[in-house]
Amino acid sequence: MxxxxxxxxxxxxxxxxxxxxxxxxxxxxxxxxxxxxxxxGGFDDPASPSTRAAEVIGDKFGGETNLVLLVRSPEGRIDTPASAETGRDLVADLKKDERLGNIVSYWETDNPDLRSKDGREAMVLAHVRGDTTEQRKNSIEILDTYSGTYKDALTVRAGGGAAVGxxxxxxxxxxxxxxxxxxxxxxxxxxxxxxxxxxxxxxxxxxxxxxxxxxxxxxxxxxxxxxxxxxxxxxxxxxxxxxxxxxxxxxxxxxxxxxxxxxxxxxxxxxxxxxxxxxxxxxxxxxxxxxxxxxxxxxxxxxxxxxxxxxxxxxxxxxxxxxxxxxxxxxxxxxxxxxLPWAKPQRSDxxxxxxxxxxxxxxxxxxxxxxxxxxxxxxxxxxxxxxxxxxxDERVLPKDAESRQVSQVLRQNFGGSEDSALHIVIGQSVAEAPLASYAGQLAALQGVERVETSTGTYTAGQSTATGPANPALGRPDAQRISVMSGLTPKSEAAESLVKRVRSVTPPPGSHPLVGGNDAVLxxxxxxxxxxxxxxxxxxxxxxxxxxxxxxxxxxxxxxxxxxxxxxxxxxxxxxxxxxxxxxxxxxxxxxxxxxxxxxxxxxxxxxxxxxxxxxxxxxxxxxxxxxxxxxxxxxxxxxxxxxxxxxxxxxxxxxxxxxxxxxxxxxxxxxxxxxxxxxxxxxxxxxxxxxxxxxxxxxxxxxxxxxxxxxxxxxxxxxxEGGPEPTPAPGPAAATPAHPENSTRV
Missing domain, CATH: 1.20.1640.10 (Multidrug efflux transporter AcrB transmembrane domain)
Structure with a gap:
């Protein structure tokens, strides 16, 4: 050859x-x-429970939250009449955008967890549609459209998985x-x-x-x-x-x-x-x-x-x-x-x-x-x-990256961030009583701050609200549960929580899938x-x-x-x-x-x-x-x-x-x-x-x-390395380097 x-x-x-x-x-x-x-991306196992959880949430509920818009009011508080009106206008514009779905905001829900502890910022949660390639393209376009100043009244910064990606x-x-x-x-x-x-x-x-x-x-x-x-x-x-x-x-x-x-x-x-x-x-x-x-x-x-x-x-x-x-x-x-000037003649050996x-x-x-x-x-x-x-995660980015800065703000100024949330999905119908019991067990786990379901919100193993806290989390053929914790994402404690959540006895006949960043890890x-x-x-x-x-x-x-x-x-x-x-x-x-x-x-x-x-x-x-x-x-x-x-x-x-x-x-x-x-x-x-x-x-x-x-x-x-050694031509050429004036040593 x-x-x-x-x-x-x-x-x-x-x-x-x-x-x-x-x-x-x-x-x-x-x-x-x-x-x-x-x-x-490409860092996840497509057959893992966390990946399958994301797929079921995508099929049944339109996808997990992968975009967080952090909205800040220069006036001081985010819930002043002027800021609230502009915030609702922003949400209305987002809902018209076909690239986005599952939009949830503070101004629509009055959920205190979507407002910062100092009252100056609020979150708008959304899902960027499409496969991985489409999400990347859509995310870049969405960030170009909405990041910055909105109507000269609010500043908008983007975080979440789509923005990081x-x-x-x-x-x-x-x-x-x-x-x-x-x-x-x-x-x-x-x-x-x-x-x-x-x-x-x-x-x-x-x-x-x-x-x-x-x-x-x-x-x-x-x-x-x-x-x-x-x-x-x-x-x-x-x-x-x-x-x-x-x-x-x-x-x-x-x-x-x-x-x-x-x-x-x-x-x-x-x-x-x-x-x-x-x-x-x-x-x-x-x-x-x-x-x-x-x-x-x-x-x-x-x-x-x-x-x-x-x-x-x-x-x-x-x-x-x-x-x-x-x-x-x-x-x-x-x-x-x-x-070149520094070259030395190459020796025959x-x-x-x-x-x-x-x-x-x-x-x-x-x-x-x-x-x-x-x-x-x-x-x-x-x-x-x-x-x-x-x-x-966002920490691989330089410190001045906007998506990284938003993630840091979410952890510091909000109670239980999306980064540390575990997303549980049950792909079949579940009665209200067994679902409430399951959510109560989850809320009783060490490290869990609250659990949100279609039957209510739970803390320390008990329901804190009557009636459906978030009807969007329930469907006749599926249920979603959000487990919020204050643990540092991807820490040993957070990984331990994933394993404890997966060990909780689920409602009879159900097979919950646990997703979220820590579950992916x-x-x-x-x-x-x-x-x-x-x-x-x-x-x-x-x-x-x-x-x-x-x-x-x-x-x-x-x-x-x-x-x-x-x-x-x-x-x-x-x-x-x-x-x-x-x-x-x-x-x-x-x-x-x-x-x-x-x-x-x-x-x-x-x-x-x-x-x-x-x-x-x-x-x-x-x-x-x-x-x-x-x-x-x-x-x-x-x-x-x-x-x-x-x-x-x-x-x-x-x-x-x-x-x-x-x-x-x-x-x-x-x-x-x-x-x-x-x-x-x-x-x-x-x-x-x-x-x-x-x-x-x-x-x-x-x-x-x-x-x-x-x-x-x-x-x-x-x-x-076989092959015959070629025989040099007889005469002076066999002993004298050819063109020595142009030869260099290697």
Whole structure:
């Protein structure tokens, strides 16, 4: 397969490039509509009780309250005649808006819970109609229409889930633009430093741009047939930029190395595809396998990250394997054109003394050098002992976001906010007496301030009003119950209340479903915990199989898995220390809160895949030397000497594309960017530089062990870096670097 790829690039290079240009143009046209296909949210399990409760409330009662308009009177009190009249006019306008339903206001109900404690503000509750995509669009339009000053008499601010979702969607786009504006120029500068040549530096960026454009095209296609989270744009662009550069960097470096060794352009292309191309294919397979594990989760946020992530990996790999060899063939020795002043002539061995010396030092004293690194990584992982998890809410937004400010006001100035309410729905007819008894039991639970039903309002286990308090909560075939509490949303106490509410004996023959933000959190934890073992097993099995096929050893996959878990534990520990414990919150401008579960799972899978990316980079060269007859120590030292600079450069470049998201205003995107970037650097420096050579030294010959039957299997089906080494042309060219005046060291 790789032989045919090389020959295609050599014989039909210009045709390959023409097809690539046309494909990129087509992908650009298709990808232009990607943002219109994406959805917000996706953090909930569609089969969970809380999600089903929301669906029943939508079917039977027109939907839960997801928009809260906070109305303030500049005159002082909200119930003065002038303010009340203007407030009723506002409500009348809202009821005419077909995008809204279930509108409830203070001026219509005189419900004191809809008025602030100081009497200056009142709430208007509503439901924004439509599915997730329509709700996002409608919410943005509604906020533009009603937020601000109404009739020069009242100020209106928007909060609630719909407003938070609209703010998050807008912020995702802004964060993406800023991150890419930082990452792309900085990446180009770093590539020039690494290569010392303008042309060589531009080649990886070409592949990265193809991968990014392709990622938007696939987002449009996937978004047309299934649910795709809007934050997938951030993942795919970061992955496309980083992996495109990583893979192209490896190919360009190997090609220049072959030219420096005296090979002809055609032979250099062949050897590059045989070796670096094969490494790219295996590396892409390991990253894709880790991301594919996300498909086992029911949350469409994670699922969409899974299939779009795999898609962008495939695009980056294919463009590297087909487009890059054709570019190298066309350019030939001109790949070194545009030499920069600091560039040094590239040596024929293309090794890096620093990494080789480090590997030799570690292998001479593996325990002495590895133990301090292990101690630091384990210490960094220690905050995981106290990790807590949550789901996204308004606190992921910057403090000046209107929806976040409204949520804070609701908690501080109103008795029992919608954010902390539990919404119970019974999808069948319930007699008044059993319903009243059930509501009384709920109201008697610790932490409950009041319970609202169609039969009345209940506090401390007793009814506080006669007759129906809110007839809209009852239907002949269904009943709604609102459980209001003063507990901090998403706290341990709030989660405990959800479980106690679900344990209360319901009216005979009924099957209540409990929803609300805190119920969503409880269900999300249970759902993810239930799928984690399967996802972990898939990652381990696929990684083990791929690395075995690549190395022919059963020890190398185990060694790689253990070291990866140590480095990822350190990364997650640092992120817990920062974002869960709140350290560096003032510097980074976020509010400390529990680790967002789906984003933590996503970060783990991406970081694991990228760690295996560098595992393949390093192991491929070590195995190549080992297969050529080098002893274990020589293979490791020379292998790291040849790949150390490439891996470290690739790691820095890939980390930059993720660290750029540290500038995001959304805290979970900050965590994703900083965590992924940190994981890459820890793996490339601490693991590849110290722990891998130490482990290889301690394992000795057993590092390449496999049972006899597996060796036979690998000999028949394994896909290691084979392929003949092209013979350099005879004469001076075999010993003299071609065009040394334009060669640079990588």
């Amino acid at each position: 790789f032989e045919r790829m090389a020959e295609l690039a050599i014989r039909r290079s210009r045709l390959v490039l023409i097809v690539a240009v046309l494909a990129v143009a087509l992908m650009g046209v298709v990808g232009a509509g990607a943002f219109g296909k994406l959805k917000g 609209a703010d998050v969607s807008n912020q995702v786009f802004e964060d993406l633009i800023l991150a890419e504006a930082i990452a792309i120029p900085l990446t180009l500068i770093l590539l020039m430093i690494v290569f010392g040549s303008v042309v060589a530096a531009l080649l990886p960026l070409v592949i990265a741009i193809i991968a990014i454009i392709g990622s938007f095209a696939q987002l449009f296609l996937f978004g047309s047939i299934t649910d795709v989270a809007d934050t997938a744009t951030n993942l795919t662009t970061a992955l496309g930029l980083g992996l495109g550069i990583d893979y192209a960097l490896l190919m360009v470096s190997r090609f220049r190395e072959q030219l420096t060794a005296g090979a002809s352009v055609d032979d250099a292309v062949r050897r590059t595809v045989h070796t670096a191309g094969r490494t790219v294919a295996f590396s892409a397979a390991t990253v894709a396998a880790a991301l594919a594990a996300l498909l086992v989760f029911p949350h469409y946020f994670l699922r969409s990250m899974g299939f779009t992530g795999v898609g962008v990996v495939v695009i980056a790999a294919l463009s590297t394997l087909f487009v890059m060899p054709a570019l190298l063939k066309v350019l030939g020795h001109r790949v070194n054109s545009g030499r 293309a090794g890096t003394p620093l990494w080789g010396r480090l590997a030799r030092t570690v292998m001479r004293r593996p325990v002495f050098t590895a133990l301090p690194v292990l101690a630091v990584l384990l210490f960094a992982a220690s905050p995981l002992l106290n990790i807590s998890f949550g789901t996204p 409880v269900d999300a934890k249970e759902s993810i915990a239930a799928k984690l073992p399967l996802a972990g097993a898939l990652i381990v099995l696929t990684t083990f199989l791929l690395l075995f096929l690549f190395t022919g050893s059963v020890v190398q996959p185990l060694r790689a898995l253990v070291l990866n878990l140590i480095s990822l534990g350190a990364t997650l520990g640092v992120m817990t220390w920062i974002f869960d414990d709140g350290n560096l919150s003032s510097l980074l401008g976020f509010t400390a809160q529990p680790m967002e579960m789906t984003m933590t799972v996503l970060m783990f899978c991406i970081a694991f895949g990228l760690s295996m990316d560098y595992e393949v980079f390093v192991t491929s060269r070590i195995k190549e030397l080992h297969d050529q007859g080098a002893d274990n120590e020589t293979a490791v030292v020379d292998g790291l000497g040849h790949t150390g600079r490439i891996v470290s450069a690739a790691a820095v470049l890939l980390a930059v594309s993720f660290f750029a998201f540290g500038t995001a205003k959304l805290s979970f995107m900050q965590m994703f960017g900083l965590g992924s970037g940190l994981a890459i650097l820890i793996d490339a420096i601490a693991v590849r530089g110290v722990l891998v050579p130490a482990a290889m030294r301690l394992l000795g010959r057993s590092a390449w062990y496999a049972p006899g039957f597996l060796r036979t299997f690998h000999g028949r089906y394994g896909l290691s």
